[in-house]
Amino acid sequence: MAKAKQKTAYVCTDCGADFPRWQGQCSECGAWNTISEVRLGAAQPRHATAAGRSGFAGITDAKVQTLSEVDLQQVPRFSSTFTEFDRVLGGGIVPGSAILIGGSPGAGKSTLLLQTMCKLAQTMPALYVTGEESLQQVAMRAQRLNLPTDKLRMLAETSVELICQLADQEKPKIMVIDSIQVMHLSDIQSAPGSVSQVRETAAYLTRYAKQNNVAIIMVGHVTKDGSLAGPKVLEHCIDCSVILDGDSDSRYRTLRGTKNRFGAVNELGVFAMMGDGLKEVKNPSAIFLSRGEEHGSGSVVLTVWEGTRPLLVEIQALVDHSQLSNPRRVAVGTEQNRLALLLAVLHRHGGLMLGDQDVFVNVVGGVRVQETSADLALLLAIVSSYRDNPLPRDMIVFGEVGLSGEIRPVPNGGDRLNEAAKHGFKRAIVPIANVPKKAPDGMTIQGVKNIAEALELV
Numbered sequence: 001m002a003k004a005k006q007k008t009a010y011v012c013t014d015c016g017a018d019f020p021r022w023q024g025q026c027s028e029c030g031a032w033n034t035i036s037e038v039r040l041g042a043a044q045p046r047h048a049t050a051a052g053r054s055g056f057a058g059i060t061d062a063k064v065q066t067l068s069e070v071d072l073q074q075v076p077r078f079s080s081t082f083t084e085f086d087r088v089l090g091g092g093i094v095p096g097s098a099i100l101i102g103g104s105p106g107a108g109k110s111t112l113l114l115q116t117m118c119k120l121a122q123t124m125p126a127l128y129v130t131g132e133e134s135l136q137q138v139a140m141r142a143q144r145l146n147l148p149t150d151k152l153r154m155l156a157e158t159s160v161e162l163i164c165q166l167a168d169q170e171k172p173k174i175m176v177i178d179s180i181q182v183m184h185l186s187d188i189q190s191a192p193g194s195v196s197q198v199r200e201t202a203a204y205l206t207r208y209a210k211q212n213n214v215a216i217i218m219v220g221h222v223t224k225d226g227s228l229a230g231p232k233v234l235e236h237c238i239d240c241s242v243i244l245d246g247d248s249d250s251r252y253r254t255l256r257g258t259k260n261r262f263g264a265v266n267e268l269g270v271f272a273m274m275g276d277g278l279k280e281v282k283n284p285s286a287i288f289l290s291r292g293e294e295h296g297s298g299s300v301v302l303t304v305w306e307g308t309r310p311l312l313v314e315i316q317a318l319v320d321h322s323q324l325s326n327p328r329r330v331a332v333g334t335e336q337n338r339l340a341l342l343l344a345v346l347h348r349h350g351g352l353m354l355g356d357q358d359v360f361v362n363v364v365g366g367v368r369v370q371e372t373s374a375d376l377a378l379l380l381a382i383v384s385s386y387r388d389n390p391l392p393r394d395m396i397v398f399g400e401v402g403l404s405g406e407i408r409p410v411p412n413g414g415d416r417l418n419e420a421a422k423h424g425f426k427r428a429i430v431p432i433a434n435v436p437k438k439a440p441d442g443m444t445i446q447g448v449k450n451i452a453e454a455l456e457l458v
Contacts, residue, residue, distance in 0.1 A: 090263015103244035267307030298385030302377035333363025349405030
């Protein structure tokens with residue numbers, strides 16, 4: 001019998017990059033002294049079965065076929081019992097899929113999954129595996145949230161092999177692993193949470209999900225910069241990756257998809273953290289537009305496109321004379337480099353010099369605006385604050401600003417205007433290419449070609 005050969009690799013503990021030999025600096029992320037030797041376990045001999053180290057049955061009915069012969073039958077989905085969660089997942093949970101949900105500590109990952117599993121357990125076999133908390137802690141949270149606890153099966157274990165063996169007996173349709181950073185495989189010598197353990201345990205669970213048609217939701221930790229901890233291959237081997245985000249001082253949580261093999265990415269779901277758990281926010285635009293009676297300068301409402309729906313948010317700007325030699329540029333909820341770019345365009349093509357002014361920009365409600373349709377609204381808010389001239393409360397603005405001062409159109413302009421009209425907005429300043437042939441009832445739409453025209457209107 002051929003002797004199994006011990007495999008080793010040199011892996012960066014920061015980014016997870018693999019190297020054939022040790023070196024002082026990681027060429028992928030640039031970090032120094034982060035490459036360490038890890039043992040990947042014994043490699044299987046050449047005549048090993050197709051099951052491999054995982055112990056699962058190999059695929060024996062594989063065959064080559066043309067693309068036209070592939071069965072296009074709709075993949076059956078089942079609801080997570082949360083409409084906002086289903087929206088981010090692309091319409092529901094797909095059997096046999098591997099889903100990774102990340103978020104900062106206290107964001108509500110375990111609360112959301114416990115609510116989902118307790119409700120799903122009433123209609124299908126469900127297994128909740130906790131590795132960080134005891135069963136008593138989970139039971140206390142479920143009791144505090146007034147959840148049905150009579151059907152959900154629980155397991156406190158960190159060995160992935162034992163978890164899969166018990167899952168074969170329970171035969172769940174959906175399983176939660178909380179969290180992937182504390183799980184381990186017996187033939188991996190490194191400690192739980194290391195690069196090799198996280199990578200191998202995630203791959204092991206993903207294979208189990210595919211071969212047994214079980215939907216597995218894995219909880220992942222995040223690093224200081226907000227990205228998922230562990231090697232990048234962790235995000236590649238799973239089918240769907242979502243991030244639950246929210247400030248500790250805010251009751252609202254946003255669930256955003258960053259990867260989805262069964263639907264669109266960048267979908268956004270909004271939840272509110274209440275005393276009895278997470279509650280869905282059916283109309284997030286109304287939440288983010290809850291403004292006070294007093295209306296000052298530097299505030300404007302824009303329409304951003306999140307996944308498949310428009311969202312109204314308020315953006316605020318404060319321009320003040322700077323006492324420093326280098327004026328500050330602070331952007332909260334939007335990209336700071338984009339702010340510096342727009343200030344240069346405003347100076348060159350709008351004739352407004354803000355070199356001696358501090359500029360602060362904030363997106364209200366903790367929402368992060370990532371698309372360029374907020375450029376025009378951001379510029380008008382800055383000008384409004386600088387001149388201390390409030391903009392109309394019933395005005396909506398969107399449009400992309402180019403380096404030559406032109407106002408470029410944005411996609412889904414008609415849907416953005418219709419969403420604004422539903423919330424009572426009467427005026428709109430948009431790119432001229434986004435002006436519809438028929439405006440929504442009661443709304444006046446003004447199209448602009450460049451920054452100069454937009455400044456004349458306000």
